Amino acid sequence: MAVERTLIIIKPGAVARGLVGEVLSRLEKKGLKIVGLKMLKMSRRKAEELYSVHKGKHFYEELINYITSAPVVVGVVEGDDAIQVVRKVIGPTNPKEAPPGTIRGDFGISITQNVIHASDSKESAEREIKIFFEEGELCSYSRADEAWL
Numbered sequence: 001m002a003v004e005r006t007l008i009i010i011k012p013g014a015v016a017r018g019l020v021g022e023v024l025s026r027l028e029k030k031g032l033k034i035v036g037l038k039m040l041k042m043s044r045r046k047a048e049e050l051y052s053v054h055k056g057k058h059f060y061e062e063l064i065n066y067i068t069s070a071p072v073v074v075g076v077v078e079g080d081d082a083i084q085v086v087r088k089v090i091g092p093t094n095p096k097e098a099p100p101g102t103i104r105g106d107f108g109i110s111i112t113q114n115v116i117h118a119s120d121s122k123e124s125a126e127r128e129i130k131i132f133f134e135e136g137e138l139c140s141y142s143r144a145d146e147a148w149l
């Protein structure tokens with residue numbers, strides 16, 4: 001068992017559409033544990049840090065403008081192989097390619113408005129979590145259903 005933590009960001013369009021509960025519920029029902037959660041309007045500085053690997057790409061400006069346009073919900077999700085499991089629950093980056101049953105497949109509008117971001121590797125998860133959370137803001141607790149997961 002490899003317990004991992006990963007960063008999720010519920011994007012501005014999904015917050016505005018009232019999808020926060022639905023998205024968190026899908027992750028919780030999968031057996032993943034939310035160990036950190038907050039709503040914030042992302043600063044340009046944090047957005048540029050988060051998406052630094054995309055600097056220079058043709059979609060970079062649109063991405064930064066979108067993610068800073070209105071409040072987002074950022075969270076840290078914990079579980080066995082959480083990085084890979086969360087990405088499976090979310091589906092491929094482009095909602096047009098995401099199968100029904102995945103979060104992006106069911107709710108995604110476009111590659112920019114793709115509902116949710118999640119870290120793509122252990123290294124990214126460690127780096128991205130630190131952008132939004134202090135270690136003391138993350139909680140350790142047991143889920144009541146843990147024995148059944």
Ligand code: CMP
Pocket residue numbers: 054059063093111112113114116117118
């Ligand atoms: P996300 O998981 O937040 O990580 C980077 C984001 O860049 C991605 O979701 C998309 O919203 C966006 N993105 C990736 N590729 C493209 C592309 N070809 N055109 C526009 N946006 C993209």
